[in-house]
Amino acid sequence: xxxxxxxxxxxxxxxxxxxxxxxxxxxxxxxxxxxxxxxxxxxxxxxxxxxxxxxxxxxxxxxxxxxxxxxxxxxxxxxxxxxxxxxxxxxxxxxxxxxxxxxxxxxxxxxxxxxxxxxxxxxxx
Amino acid sequence: xxxxxxxxxxxxxxxxxxxxxxxxxxxxxxxxxxxxxxxxxxxxxxxxxxxxxxxxxxxxxxxxxxxxxxxxxxxxxxxxxxxxxxxxxxxxxxxxxxxxxxxxxxxxxxxxxxxxxxxxxxxxxxxxxxxxxxxxxxxxxxxxxxxxxxxxxxxxxxxxxxxxxxxxxxxxxxxxxxxxxxxxxxxxxxxxxxxxxxxxxxxxxxxxxxxxxxxxxxxxxxxxxxxxxxxxxxxxxxxxxxxxxxxxxxxxxxxxxxxxxxxxxxxxxxxxxxxxxxxxxxxxxxxxxxxxxxxxxxxxxxxxxxxxxxxxxxxxxxxxxxxxxxxxxxxxxxxxxxxxxxxxxxxxxxxxxxxxxxxxxxxxxxxxxxxxxxxxxxxxxxxxxx
Ligand SMILES: [Zn+2]
Numbered sequence: 083x084x085x086x087x088x089x090x091x092x093x094x095x096x097x098x099x100x101x102x103x104x105x106x107x108x109x110x111x112x113x114x115x116x117x118x119x120x121x122x123x124x125x126x127x128x129x130x131x132x133x134x135x136x137x138x139x140x141x142x143x144x145x146x147x148x149x150x151x152x153x154x155x156x157x158x159x160x161x162x163x164x165x166x167x168x169x170x171x172x173x174x175x176x177x178x179x180x181x182x183x184x185x186x187x188x189x190x191x192x193x194x195x196x197x198x199x200x201x202x203x204x205x206x207x
Numbered sequence: 208x209x210x211x212x213x214x215x216x217x218x219x220x221x222x223x224x225x226x227x228x229x230x231x232x233x234x235x236x237x238x239x240x241x242x243x244x245x246x247x248x249x250x251x252x253x254x255x256x257x258x259x260x261x262x263x264x265x266x267x268x269x270x271x272x273x274x275x276x277x278x279x280x281x282x283x284x285x286x287x288x289x290x291x292x293x294x295x296x297x298x299x300x301x302x303x304x305x306x307x308x309x310x311x312x313x314x315x316x317x318x319x320x321x322x323x324x325x326x327x328x329x330x331x332x333x334x335x336x337x338x339x340x341x342x343x344x345x346x347x348x349x350x351x352x353x354x355x356x357x358x359x360x361x362x363x364x365x366x367x368x369x370x371x372x373x374x375x376x377x378x379x380x381x382x383x384x385x386x387x388x389x390x391x392x393x394x395x396x397x398x399x400x401x402x403x404x405x406x407x408x409x410x411x412x413x414x415x416x417x418x419x420x421x422x423x424x425x426x427x428x429x430x431x432x433x434x435x436x437x438x439x440x441x442x443x444x445x446x447x448x449x450x451x452x453x454x455x456x457x458x459x460x461x462x463x464x465x466x467x468x469x470x471x472x473x474x475x476x477x478x479x480x481x482x483x484x485x486x487x488x489x490x491x492x493x494x495x496x497x498x499x500x501x502x503x504x505x506x507x508x509x510x511x512x513x514x515x516x517x518x519x520x521x522x523x524x525x526x527x528x529x530x531x532x533x534x535x536x537x538x539x540x541x542x543x544x545x546x547x548x549x550x551x552x553x554x555x556x557x558x559x560x561x562x563x564x565x566x567x568x569x570x571x572x573x574x575x576x577x578x579x580x581x582x583x584x585x586x587x588x589x590x591x592x593x
Contacts, residue, residue, distance in 0.1 A: 083339075086339075086340055088340075089340040089344070113457070114341070114456075114457070121452070121457070140359070140461065141355040141356075141358045141359040141362070141461055142355070142358060143351050143354035143355050143357075143358055143406045143407050143408075143409075144404070144406065144407045145346065145347075145348060145350075145351045145354075145405075145406045146403070146404045146405055146406065147326075147330070147348070147350070147405050147406070148327075148330070148346060148348050148351075149327060149330050149331040149334050149343065149346070149348055150327045150328070150331050151331075151343075151346070152346040153327055155346070158346060160345055160346060160347050160351055160355070162355055162455065162456050162461065170456040170457070171341075171456055172341055172342055172345045172347060172454070172455070172456045173345050174345055174346055183362055198344060199344065200344060200345060200346070201344075201345055
């Protein structure tokens with residue numbers, strides 16, 4: 083499978099403690115890379131900004147049956163977490179089996195294989 | 208130009224280990240053409256949905272392959288792909304070709320062979336409908352994505368697993384009376400809750416099965432139907448298709464399907480109707496939560512009220528708005544590339560008064576098919592004769 087350079091950049095930003103997101107200078111809509119066009123207003127005025135390293139849990143699920151790449155790792159939990167800036171990100175839960183809705187989690191990444199990256203979230207308490 | 212449905216057919220849904228993509232589609236297409244009293248040489252346009260054949264069969268160029276093996280080499284052929292909504296896009300494309308006056312006969316359909324591949328391989332292939340980097344690389348499966356939507360819905364509206372399970376109970380019961388249905392056994396709330404967890408809060412019986420199947424419909428122009436003396440009573444009167452963010456994380460409300468709302472609004476406007484005019488519905492219940500989100504997006508229930516449908520019998524065959532009288536994807540089965548036209552087959556039979564779970568005198572029927580977690584949605588509206 084082709085490794086997408088934009089995702090490597092995004093993941094390495096998290097790994098380096100310098101995650102980024104995109105904000106529209108025209109309408110304040112927020113988004114994640116690699117967009118050229120604001121999904122809300124259609125202008126090309128997206129600006130890269132620094133993203134917080136913590137977020138709060140918006141939804142979560144514990145997965146018992148998975149795709150081949152993760153089949154040997156079940157069960158595991160996937161969460162969607164919302165950052166203060168407004169963007170949401172999907173990642174696997176670490177250091178716990180379950181989280182509460184609204185709980186604060188720290189974003190991280192794990193490298194899998196040569197250039198594949200897995201986004202993670204860990205409870206901060 | 209009015210578009211009419213001259214013939215429809217689905218193969219039995221389930222496991223067809225001795226068949227293949229080309230053979231199964233040919234079975235459905237020949238039966239639909241026979242139902243229409245037309246021949247393979249009458250077909251001018253052929254649009255067919257197929258989603259995972261590139262992965263499972265190592266076969267692309269599926270439109271031409273299907274036209275070839277059907278003996279319809281004169282036809283313009285094309286595969287339509289919009290994940291699980293692929294066949295609905297095929298039907299929409301065929302109706303557009305006739306509506307524009309470009310063709311008189313369009314064969315639309317779809318096919319998927321899923322059971323011969325392992326469950327992990329199929330899960331992997333289906334995951335191609337999700338955002339590869341932001342979702343699959345995080346280990347998110349399709350049931351996992353719908354589970355995140357279900358969890359968000361449960362959190363926002365205090366819904367329960369029992370209320371989700373009621374959708375499976377209703378659709379399994381409908382499936383038992385449908386001869387093509389893959390699942391031929393009823394279930395109850397307790398059995399759904401006791402079935403193995405797949406992705407919390409969804410259990411195995413909250414999820415549609417892995418299905419082989421094909422469906423086809425013959426669309427013709429009104430003038431052609433008159434000229435050939437075809438018996439057609441059902442018309443294709445409106446279609447809407449829309450998009451949303453590919454990844455669930457980019458939607459402001461995880462428990463809401465905006466592509467479906469947009470597609471429905473467009474389809475209602477083109478058909479000149481509103482939700483209250485709809486008499487029977489086949490919709491995309493790939494998971495129990497999906498039916499609840501769909502009946503809200505289509506305007507049959509207020510947001511947060513969709514659980515009432517199955518729990519209080521409002522979506523039963525004899526209810527206020529009958530939903531998935533075929534058994535739906537949950538019981539009838541979900542050969543992903545065929546599903547949208549399979550729904551049209553069921554609605555056509557309802558409007559012609561020949562459905563195994565016949566609704567009393569329906570006039571307007573609707574199909575709703577979702578691609579992926581809702582990044583695409585197609586709504587098609589059919590009208591029966593008076
Ligand atoms: Zn903007």
